[in-house]
Amino acid sequence: MTAAPVVTSTTTTTLAPTTTLAPTTTTTVDPGSLPQTEDKPTTTSPLFQEHVAGLWQAIVTDDTDLAMPFFFPLGAYLQVKAISNPEADWRNRLVAQYVADVHAYHALLGADASVAQFVGIDVPESTAVWVQPGAEYNKGSYWRVFDSQLRYRVNGQDRSFVVKSMISWRGEWYVVHLVAIK
Helix, strand or coil: CEEEEEECCCCEEEEEEECCCCCCCCCCCCHHHCCCCCCCCCCCCHHHHHHHHHHHHHHHHCCHHHHHHHECCHHHHHHHECCCCHHHHHHHHHHHHHHHHHHHHHHHHHHHHHHCEEEEEECCHHHCEEECCCCCCECCCEEEEEEEEEEEEECCEEEEEEEEEEEEECCEEEEEECCCCC
């Protein structure tokens, strides 16, 4: 049995134990197909919490497909980046590295993967910045935050994995770099 975490910007509390994950929600519109907003993301949205749970399950089970909803959408990347062939960059560099990083985190859990328990995620929201066009090879803006910590417990010991960089789209956080910016 694992505890279902409640995520906040600085602390995490747990709810009563549960044996199942919350049901996933579906959307009929790809958020990447919509225009950006200046809404500052939070860690309390149901979508964020669903995405974090998916990332954790991906790491534990080594199933990277579970982590993909938390990755910055391609349509949004095409709207934001001022580089030649942003789709190829998204697929060949960013997604490839994200997938490799999920596998690497799973490997770090090793034999402990089946007993690792998600505790929460710490997002340093006070350090989030609104990135303007022209910075970071962008033609569009977004909120960006570095160095969030995905916290977990194994055999009574607290540990964490870094979530190096998240950026926003329409008021939601998405991962762009899990381990390191490359």
